Structures are given as C-alpha cells and as structure tokens.
Amino acid sequence: MAKTSTRPKPATATKTEAAGSATPDGAADIRMIPLDQLELSPLNVRKVATSEKDDAELFASIRETGIKQNLVVHALSEARFAVDAGGRRLQALKQLANDGVIPADHPVPCLVEDERNAILTSATENLQRAAMHPADQFEAFEAMIAEGRSEEEIALKFGVSVDLVRRRLKLARVAPEIIEQFRAGDLTLECVMAFTLTDDHDRQLAVWNAVKGGYHIHPQSIKRHLTETAHSANSALGRFVGIEAYEAAGGVLLRDLFDDRASAHMENPELLERLAIEKLQTAAKPFEAAWKWVEVHLSVDYGAFRSFGRVYPQDVEPDPDLLAEEERLIAREEELAAQNDGKDWTDAETEEYYAIEPRLREIEALQRERQPYADEDRAIAGVVLTIGHDGVLRVEKGLVRPEDIPAAPEPDETTADADGAPSPARPHVTPPTSSTPVPTSDPAATLRKADGISASLADDLRATRQHILRAHLAADFEVAFDAMLYALCEQVLGRSYNNEALDISIRAFQAQNREVLHADTVAQKMLEALERGFATDWMKLEKPEDFRAMSALPIADKQALFAWATGLAVKPQLSSDNRPSPIIEEIGARLDVDVAACWRPTAQNYWGRVNKGHAVATARKLIGDDYAEERNRERKGDIGAAMERAFAETAGETEGFDAATAAKTTRWLPDGMLFAGATEADAKMIGDAPEAEEGDVPAADALAEAESDEPSSLPAFLSGDAA
Secondary structure (H helix, E strand, O other), X not given: OOHHHHOOOOOOXXXXXXXXXXXXXXXXXXXXXXXXXXXXXXXXXXXXXXXXXXXXXHHHHHHHHOOOOOEEEXXXXXXXXXXXXXXXXXXXXHHHHHOOOOOOOOEEEEEEXXXXXXXXXXXXXXXXXXOOOHHXXXXXXXXXXXXXXXXXXXXXXXXXXXXHHHHHHHHHHOOHHHHHHHHOOOOOHHHHHHHHHOOOHHHHHHHHHHHOOOOXXXXXXXXXXXXXXXXXXXXXXXXXHOHHHHHHOOOOEXXXXXXXXXXOEEOOHHHHHHHHHHHHHHHHHHHHOOOOEEEXXXXXXXXXXXXXXXXXXXXXXXXXXXXXXXXXXXXXXXXXXXOHHHOOOOHHHHHHHXXXXXXXXXXXXXXXXXXXXXXXXXXXXXXXXXXXXXXXXXXXXXXXXXXXXXXXXXXXOOOEOOOOOEOOOOOOOEOOOOOOOOOOOOXXXXXXXXXXXXXXXXXXXXHHHHHHHHHHHOOOHHHHHHHHHHHHHHHHOOOOOOOOXXXXXXXOOOOOOHHHHOOOOHHHHHHHHHHOOOOOHHHHOOOOHHHHHHHOOOHHHHHHHHHHHHHHHOOOOOOOOOOOOHHHHHHHHHOOOOHHHHOOOOOOOOHHHOOHHHHHHHHHHHOOHHHHHHHHOOOHHHHHHHHHHHOOOOHHHHOOOOXXXXXXXXXXXXXXXXXXXXXXXXXXXXXXXXXXXXXXXXXXXXXXHXXXXXXXXXXXXXXXXXX
16 A cells, blocks of 8 residues: 555644534544554443454555545543544554554544543444445446456455455346335345346346235245246256257356355256257167167156066176176275275275266166167167156167057967978067056157247148148049058058058048138149039939949049048148158158248248247348348337248249349248158259249249149149040
8 A cells, every 4th residue: 555545635723524423512623643642442332343354344445545534533632532433443544554554653634522522422423324235335336347447456445355346246137126126125135136047137027026025025936936937957957968068059047146056047948958859869860770669758757668568688798897897896895895884984995985886887787788689679669768867868778669569479379480480589578567658759849849839830830731732632643542552551461460450541630720721822722623623423322322323433533532532631740740751751742742832931820920039040041130130120020021021922022132032032931841852952942043944833823823724723634634
C-alpha cells in the first residue's frame, strides 16, 4: 500500500459532520490526530469480538483504499484520545503500522466530542449499522467489472474471497423480477442461488410463478421445477452418453453454480435420448448379420427378459491366460483379506484389493464372450442392447420370442430324413418364465422426436405416404399381383416352426383424419379416376350369380379390381421407421412413386406442426443462412406460411429462388417419405437439377395430369386403348 493512500489532505479544524454521525451537543470538529495518540475507549459498548473473516475484510479494504469514515473520539489528555466509535478501524490501522505499511504517527481523521456522549455514540454506531444487501453487493461488483476491474482486484479491495465475488456476480444470471423479490424479503439468498441453474429468464419466472404461492419456498423445490424435464448427468442415460458428447452435440447443461457437489442436469432430453439411441445402434451393427433380430432399448426392466425363451452358448475351453490371471487375482484377494481384515493395509494395498473384484467380473465377461452360439440357435434368437443401471452398455444375447420357439417334436419323429441323412439339429430353447409381453420400443420415434417430429405428425406422414402408394399400386396389376402372390406364399409356404396355415385377409387401412389428409390430393384424384371405371354391376346379383358374372368379366376388368383391392390393403410406414418392411419399399421403388409430385409440405400438414428449430435448420440447409435468419426472427405462424411458399412447386416463381435452390425446395421431403429405391435418382435431381429430358413429366404437372380427362392419365387397362 502506498503510504499516501490513507493520508487525507491536511486540516487543522474542519467544521463538518462525520460520515454517518451527527454532531452532538456542543462544538465538535474533525481533527487529524496521529495514530500513536489513539487508543480504544473503555466506554466502547462492543465487547464481543467480531469474526476473523469480518476483520480480515475490513483490514484489506483499509489497506487498499484507506479510511473512508472518520473515527469518533474524546480527549483523555492533550496527547491521548479514546476511540468511542471505530475500534475495528483503529485495530486495522495499528496492524498496518506494525507491518510497516504506514508510519506510527500516521494522521487519522477523528471527530472529537465530549466524553459524556461517548456511550451514546458507540451504541448508535453498533446498533444502527445495517449490512449491505447481497443484491446491492452484486450490483456494486458488476458495476466495477464493467469499469474494467478484475474479480481478483475487487476481492482484494473489499477484503473478501474471489469465490464470494464470483458468487455474487453469478446473481446476474437471475431475472431482475426475482432479484426484486429478493430485495423485498420474499426470497432467501439460497432460493435466488437455486435459480442460477438456468440462464433462461422466462424459465426462471415460470418456476417463480409456480412456487411463489407455496407456504414455504425451498431451494430444492426451485431446483426440482427447473430440472423436472432434464436428465441428471449422473443418471444411467447421462453416464452412457457422457457430458462431453452431449455438449459437443449442442446440448445445454444445467449446473448448480453454488454447489460444486451437485450433479449437473442435461436440459435437452430429446437430444440426450437421440445420442443414446445412436450409440446403441452403432453398438448393435456387429450383431445384425449373425442373429435373426437385434433391438435397442433405452431401458429394460430386468424382469422383462423373463418373457423371452433362451438359447445358450456352447461350452469351450476357457482362455488359459485369462484363467491364470483369474486364479492369481483370487489368491491375492484371499492373501490381502487375511491381513487383519484390512486394518494394516497400506494405501497401495487398499487400492489393489478394491480393484480385484471389477477385474474378475471383466474376466468372466471376456470368457463368456468366447463361447459361440450354434447357427441353428442364432437363426431363431435375437439380441437386445440396452443401458444398464450403471450407465454401461448391456448386451443380452440368445433371446427367443415366444412365437419363434420351435414346436415340440412328435413322439414318432425320427432324427433322419427319408434318405437316411440326419435331420437338422432342433434348437433347445428354455421357455419363458413370465407371461408379460416382451419389451418393445421405437428408436425411430425417439430420433424423430429429437428432430421436432411429433408422434401424431409421423402418423399423418405415414398415412399420406400409404395413400400415395395405394393410388399407384391400385393402377398397376402386375405389381399388385406380385405383391399379393408374395403375401400368399409367405403365409402358406413360409418355413417356420409354427407351421402357419393359410389365413389371408384384407383389412383396409383407414387414417383417422383421412378427410383432411386426403382431401383434394393428387393420390385421391388418381383413386377416384380409377374407381369411376370399375365393372361392379355383378356385385348387385345374388350369390352365386355374382361370382359367375365376375368370372365372365374381361381380364382387364379383373386386373383392375385385383389391383384396387391389393392397394387397399397396403400397410402404412415411413422408410425411417424402426425395422420398416423392405417389401413395401421395393413396391414403391418398382412403381417409381414420385412422392414429391403428390405431396408438398404446407403450414397445415407440416410446417405448423414442427418446432421452430427444425424449420429454421431445414431452411438454412436448403436455402441459405440469410433466409434462415429471417425465419428465425418470425413467429411460428408466419414461419409456417413462409416455408409453405418456399417449398411449394411454384417456389422458383413466387419466391424468386434461383434454379438450383428451387430444384431442392420443390423436391424436398421429410425423412422417411421418399421410397428407398428412388433415393439415388431423387438425390441426383436435387443436387444437379438436370434439365427434363424429352418425355419426362415435370413434378409440377403431376396434379394436372391426374385431373386430366385424357386416357393417358389412367392406367393402360382403364384407358380407351386397352385391348
């Protein structure tokens, strides 16, 4: 400390009032009195010493900034003065003098008063003093930070810890409305600290409105509300994904800024679940080629595995190196345990002992992994990958669904076929021990949810895609015939242990809101055009005359009815569904279904039903950053309308997009809507935007063609050119 920092300007008798003191009866003045002439007054009412922390703060403040308030004294003699108010400041100055920071006769500003006022002055200063409110501290510290001072400098000048300065500055993360409630005494400091779990002021205020009506507001209640939709980073899901991977993917982490021991919370549960599903799916890849089925689940109750039958691996000789290590570890564990129950262990021995059991479990797992499953077992069994309670990947192999369990052999069944060759080995399956349905989950739905696609929107997209495929399949007898024949053969010729009998039935799929989804669509117009040409008069006859009349129909009429009935039965799915049927994808690819020509995303059927982030991200990817930022500043309703125009068939004309951009937006489809076989061709069109070749029908003309009365808009067997 520079010696001048505590030295006020010289003054002999300045007629003024002391800061924070009123001039008592009679004359009083501020005098500069040498420090070595001052001593603590026996009339000072403070008898209980203050804390070392408080004294340290005052000492640091005076050392850095000097005396900001005069002492109040009365004269004992011409050269001795008793300090009635300011004893702690006197002690700090004496300490600075002892440390050589200031001279022993350093001048100190003192208000000299009559001795008869000493007790009143001392009591007034100590009783009427109020500590600074933490909110005021926060604002003062924040103002000094704004002036360019560092946290360390502020801590030094106020004699407080850097941690205290940081804690007060963290209150800047709390909404001003909540700070005002704190000032008013409606919230404790601990409650305000709890709000710093998030920087989102809207979220803070929502929680405040939820808890403020309670009889007692507790910090844990605030934290519980703030984290009710979040996953703890210490949960099984959080540990499986990991904080680093979560934050790298853009996840927001809620940390308790005032309690380092508290676990962080992952605020984006959809993102966390998506990362976990993707990690599980990556781990599942090596099993897919070897087993009948592979499933991933975020969690599975242990008892749920009892709903499966089981096949078990074949016994093999254990790995000799692992076996030797296991025996060595077991011997060492027994040796350490014999040493007085661990009381005499060194730190190294303690660490060694508690590392043995985890390693033994690892060796057991490694030996188990070496045991192979028979081919016939893997042909009926599957694998479930999930997350264990400890956050570690858990793999359950050899699970057999109840419907895949082989039927018991007949008593007279032999082990050789007609040629005398041995029959294939029949898997031995341990039956289920529970009748509870086997666990199911939909990883695809989890991934879609993370992208902002709700379950109801996915259902509507699925129904829309089915309707489009049905319209195309109903117009193509050859594909419809092949699809139906395949289904028949699957039923009656399928090689399964259940020996399924012929039981074909057609149940028409009907979307719940089909009146809205299908009204005035290209697919609906195609179906209506087909239905108008059906030969159905035979259905008005009595049985069996109706059958005879139908049998006498021309082959083209029969084909049209067959294709129509087959199209009615096609199942709905998105190609991004969990385990989608490859047959449906192949049917769509063979029919060359142009989904983009039959359906465009509008505010009603898509953009108004996804979250803002998904719409903005799609616009950024396909149109550009400037357009995306414009959408990001708009309300959701305005975004939906703008995106509908940008992704319509006329986007190039109405929005002024260049040819490359328009080619992308007018052909864009949500994930899963495109049929798998058309992906490569459609991607080429989006990326290269080639010019239409002669004979191609532009997507924008598909609706007009479907509405046209020309024979070319109908299948060949329904047009006038049909034989």
